[in-house]
Amino acid sequence: MDDTIAAISTAQGVGAISIIRVSGNDSINIVNKIFKGKDLSKVDTHTIHYGYIINNEEIIDEVLVSVMKSPKTFTREDIVEINSHGGIAPTNKILELLLLNGARLAEPGEFTKRAFLNGRIDLIEADGIMNIISSKSDKARKLSINQISGKVSNLIKDLRKDIVEIISNIEVNIDYPEYDDIEIVTNEKLLPKLLNIKEKINKTIKKSEDSKVIKEGLKVGIIGRPNVGKSSLLNNLLEEEKAIVTDIEGTTRDIVEGTINLNGILLNITDTAGIRETTNIVEKLGVEKSKEIINTSDLIIMILNNNEELTKEDKELINIIKEKKHIIISNKIDLDNKLDYSKLPKDIIKISIVNNKGIDELKERIIKLFNLGELQTEDLTYLSDARSISLLKKSLFKIEESINSINNNEPIDIVELNIKNAWELLGEIIGETYTDELLDDLFSRFCLGK
Amino acid sequence: MDYEIIVVGGGHAGCEAALAGARIGHSTLLITGNINNIATMPCNPSIGGSAKGIIVREIDALGGEMGINADKSLLQMKMLNSSKGPAVHSLRAQADKITYPQNMLRTLKNQKNLTILEGMVEDLIVESNIVKGIILSDNKKITSNIVILTTGTYLKADILRGSTRTRSGPNGEKTSMHLSDKLKSYGFDILRLKTGTPPRIEKSSIDFSKTKKEDGDNIPYTFSHDLDKPLYDVNNQIPCHLIYTTPETHKIILENLNKSSMYGGLDDITGIGPRYCPSIEDKLTRFKDKEKHQLFLEPESIYYDDIYVQGFSTSMPEDIQEKMVHSLPGLEKAKILKYAYAIEYDAIYPTQIKASLETKILNNLFTAGQINGTSGYEEAACQGLIAGINACMKLENKKPLILKRNEAYTGVLIDDLVTKGTIEPYRMLTSRAEYRLLLRSDNADIRLREYGYKVGLIDEVRYNKFKEKLNNINNFKDYLKNNKIFPTRENNEILSKYNSPILKDGITIYDLLKRSEITIDTLFKEKLITKKYNDDVNKQVEIQIKYEGYIKKVEREAEKMLKQEEKQIPEDIDYNKITNLASEAKQKLNEVRPTSIGQAMRISGVNPSDISILMVYLRKKYNE
Structure with missing residues (x-):
């Protein structure tokens, strides 16, 4: 009741907009940490603010944020609601960021429960709430734990075993210091073990993120100057795949324009078609808008015009996308060549969208670039829900903190504080919270006592 | 009523309970089977140890007796884990088995409001779920408002050795035959527990040249917060000696395993023994790959010749024990003065007790120590103290003293018992305390002395001395915060000398002290500060500053727990x-x-x- 909870309040992936609700003392603070726009700690209650959800510098989504301060809210606590763009990927990412920054994933019925406990809703509803909690809660927990495959669950169990062995060895050193035949854990001996654990957690996070790609798809952004064929490429891809098109022409919002299925992986494609290219500020606006897309995409497709010379803006964009996964294509090869290829990367793909030439080569390049072929076969089993990934990242952070304490020359029992936290966080992922586990391990592995 | 409080049992729990009751000002009776056995140490001749040493400090901070009594009876003193962080530093003393009980008995006899009586309690006077006194084996009745049971291992105790079971307390003492049955009839669930003790050897029969000497620390320490100087001679401590079991020892034990009470010698063993205090038979069967096991030869007293063989507890028959002992290096010709034994006894399931240590089943009945499922002198003593205090609080219609998990090991222990219960004898371990960075040996008085004062166990003199210490700590911290050090050439040369990074901007001395290589003593020696306090205050300030970040983090975790507690x-x-x-x-x-x-x-x-x-x-x- 004293912590801050968060959850996606709208049906996943269905509507054009998703709402993520955050409730608790710290909710404004937590959202403020990942919000680029006004300082939310200084805004009035019951106001709405435009801005971006950011992860460090990376823009995750363009959002509207409602700030409602206690007590005139549903739960009678401070509530912040984030209106995002509906796609599964950005919505989950926002939730994940909230969890990483101090919120806890709400239990089923928990907003309602708080509303009740804080006297916001009628007593008659109490039984209903208890029913919801008892019918959904355990089921939900079991479900989310069952969703973790045996392979991953074993991986986490192994990680926890590695960690608990370290902890119980340290504990034995502390509780039985007079035993000289038990290995003494020193910072020097501990460091390589922790680095190894850190590496393993990192790998699991990486695999889990790959797994997310499979479940949630890739964000693909198409950029290029006006009239190079961005919309044509989009339509070509969509038409062929007979995907659903959300036509949002005329709006200024660059939400996902369409989704195609490539080798079983969803590609959520965005382009700058939404910008009205009528005024003379178009070039500047185009570059700004492109940068924004570059920031939020997993893959950038940049289109050049075979029939035109390279412009200053083209060069600028080519330079920017170097840091990210990208494909450069040259369109309109059916027209005269005016583009100087010697100044461009060798792996540029030459296509003619109107003649449907080179599209397959583009698709193959995407598959190759993301190892999409390999992904499918093995990685679907990794953790992909926001809760598990945030717990993994938190435990990684704790291991890193313990490594820092070693570097600061702290005594072993201080170093151990964060290792213990990491062990507990990993336990939460697979639902192992058995508190006597440590003592059991300690007494089964060491021979102690008078 | 004959007395306000009756304490049944004169062990470590009983002594603390009786003293607390009498000192707070209530007429108290301590009744025990044998006055000469008050506060004896039937197992190892040692007070303190990891976590346990901190409990002794807590007892002292609250106004209990164990700390100062151990200080008066020391043979050797060590600070365990001194190479680790301050949270796990803990004192361990070898205490003299003759003088420890003598000193305690003297204190009890001199205590106002306290009467000591010999007798065996076999039943309680109970009227509509309220305890009104006790009934002795000769049917004599003594009435009181409160009864505190601290019966130790004396409820239906059985001594087990080989294939013999003898109904007897330790050292052939009388045991209470009926009290646990009576408790059962009042509605208590009874638990059968087991523990063991190793053989005692005649010192002069040991060849110490084959052993490794283990001395005490050469820095003087006290358990007590009120002593300015230790009461033992730091340069004249009695050593312990270290030896290991041999392949021959293992052969003898494994060949005769079925003769041990626990491995077939007796077929009616029901008691559950502690995992952390296994017999040598258990160690060998559970850890087959271990080639040798460590044993300590601990002195029991300077007044007699017994040596305690720590790590060698067994329930083998006497003839096998002879062979086992003689297989040990230096003990080839050793004379066994007392054979090892296992002991089974009754306890009550501790979930039947409130955190105040009053039972849920009978009003005005309190229990403390082994009857609550714990093991260890220190664990018993801290419960006895709390039971004694809360008996008084009940008499005075005041709220009981319930220490929280972030305040004391004593609080962790009692909360564990009444919340989780136990099926094996419970020993305190530092890993049981989730906020152990807060529960340090160095700050026991800061955590608890105020409570001791409030309940009436700490007098004005001791309290004022404590308040002065707190003031000094705060003044010193302010001084360090208000004084800065600047990046002059001279200062940076000093820092380089201690392998400390040089300064670019001025920082407060407070922040400088956070560096692990900088201590208050160095600052003073290098004249970077012009004042310091006594060692006690300096050490406290240093720990509070150096570990501030970690301490705050644990305090935040504790606050979350406390909100739920409210x-x-x-x-x-x-x-x-x-x-x-x-x-x-x-x-x-x-x-x-x-x-x-x-x-x-x-x-x-x-x-x-x-x-x-x-x-x-x-x-x-x-x-x-």
């Missing part, structure tokens, strides 16, 4: 009426009857969803 559950709650609760949760909640949501959360088998349902129910039922 959410009270009414005593009359009927869990059977909460239809949505899982049945396991219902059963556990009924058994433990937690007083707060926080305590309920610590019960195994009670899930977060059960807690949610409980909170909604409480709101509905009690806030209508």
Whole structure:
């Protein structure tokens, strides 16, 4: 009741907009940490603010944020609601960021429960709430734990075993210091073990993120100057795949324009078609808008015009996308060549969208670039829900903190504080919270006592 | 009423309970089977140890006797874990088995309001679930407002050795035959526990040249917060000696395993022994790959010749024990003065006790020590002290003293007992304390002396001395915060000398002290500060500053726990009426009857969803 909870309040992936609700003392603070726009700690209650959800510098989504301060809210606590763009990927990412920054994933019925406990809703509803909690809660927990495959669950169990062995060895050193035949854990001996654990957690996070790609798809952004064929490429891809098109022409919002299925992986494609290219500020606006897309995409497709010379803006964009996964294509090869290829990367793909030439080569390049072929076969089993990934990242952070304490020359029992936290966080992922586990391990592995 | 408080049993729990009762000002009777056995140490000749040493400091901070009594009876003193962080530093003393009980008996005899009587208690006077006194084996009745049971291993005790079972307390003492049956008839669930002790060897028969000498520390220490100087001679401590078991020892034990009481010698063993105090038979069978086991030869007293063989507890018959002992290096010709034995005894399931240590089943009855399922002198003593204090609080219609998990090991111990119960003798370990960075040996007085003063165990003189220490700590910290050091060439040269990074900007001395290589002594020696206080204050300030970040982090975790602790559950709650609760949760909640949501959360088998349902129910039922 004293912590801050968060959850996606709208049906996943269905509507054009998703709402993520955050409730608790710290909710404004937590959202403020990942919000680029006004300082939310200084805004009035019951106001709405435009801005971006950011992860460090990376823009995750363009959002509207409602700030409602206690007590005139549903739960009678401070509530912040984030209106995002509906796609599964950005919505989950926002939730994940909230969890990483101090919120806890709400239990089923928990907003309602708080509303009740804080006297916001009628007593008659109490039984209903208890029913919801008892019918959904355990089921939900079991479900989310069952969703973790045996392979991953074993991986986490192994990680926890590695960690608990370290902890119980340290504990034995502390509780039985007079035993000289038990290995003494020193910072020097501990460091390589922790680095190894850190590496393993990192790998699991990486695999889990790959797994997310499979479940949630890739964000693909198409950029290029006006009239190079961005919309044509989009339509070509969509038409062929007979995907659903959300036509949002005329709006200024660059939400996902369409989704195609490539080798079983969803590609959520965005382009700058939404910008009205009528005024003379178009070039500047185009570059700004492109940068924004570059920031939020997993893959950038940049289109050049075979029939035109390279412009200053083209060069600028080519330079920017170097840091990210990208494909450069040259369109309109059916027209005269005016583009100087010697100044461009060798792996540029030459296509003619109107003649449907080179599209397959583009698709193959995407598959190759993301190892999409390999992904499918093995990685679907990794953790992909926001809760598990945030717990993994938190435990990684704790291991890193313990490594820092070693570097600061702290005594072993201080170093151990964060290792213990990491062990507990990993336990939460697979639902192992058995508190006597440590003592059991300690007494089964060491021979102690008078 | 004959007395306000009767304490049954004169062990470490009983002594603390009786002294607390009498010192706070209530007429108290201590009744025991044998006055000469008051405060004896039937197992190892040692007070303190990891975590346990901190408990002794806590007892002293609250105004108990164990700390100062150990200080008066020291053979050797060590600070354990001194190479590790301050949170796990803990004192361990070898105490003299003759002088420790003598000193304690003298204190008891000189205590106002306290009467000591010999007798065996076999029943309680009970009227409508309220205890009114005790009944002795000769049917004599003594009445009182409060009874505190600190019966140790003396409830239906059986000594086990080989294939013999003897109904007897340690050292052939009388045991209470009927009290545990009577408790059962009043509604208590009884638990059978087991523990053991190693053989004692005649010192002059040991060849110490084959052993490794283990000396005490050469820095003087005291358990007591009120002594300015230790009462032992630091340069004249009695050493312990280290030896290891041999292949021959292992052969003898394994070949005769079926003769041990626990491995077939007796077929009616029901008691559960502690995992952390296994017999040598257990060690060999559970850890087959271990080639040797460490044993300590500990001196028992300077007044007699007994040596305690720590690590060699067994329930083998006497002839096998002879062979086992003679297989040890230096003990080839050793003379056994007392054979090892295992002991079985009755205890009550501790979930039947409240955190005040009053039982839930009978009003005005308190229990402390081994009867509550614990093991160890220190564990017993801290419970005895709390039971004694809370008996007085009850007499005075005041709220009981309940120490929280972030305040004391004593609090962790009692909370564990009454919330989780135990099926094996419970020993305190530092890993049981989730906030152990707060529960240090160095700050026991800061944590607890105020409570000791409030209940009436700490007098004005001792309290004022403590207040002065607190003032000094705060003044010193302010001084360090208000003084800066600047990046002059001279200062940076000093820092380089200590391998400390040079300064670019001025920083406060307070922040400089956070560096692990900088101490108050160095600052003073290099004239970077012009004042310091006594060692006690300096050390406290240094720890508080150096570990500030970590301490604050643990304090935040503790605050979360405390918020849940504040959410009270009414005593009359009927869990059977909460239809949505899982049945396991219902059963556990009924058994433990937690007083707060926080305590309920610590019960195994009670899930977060059960807690949610409980909170909604409480709101509905009690806030209508």
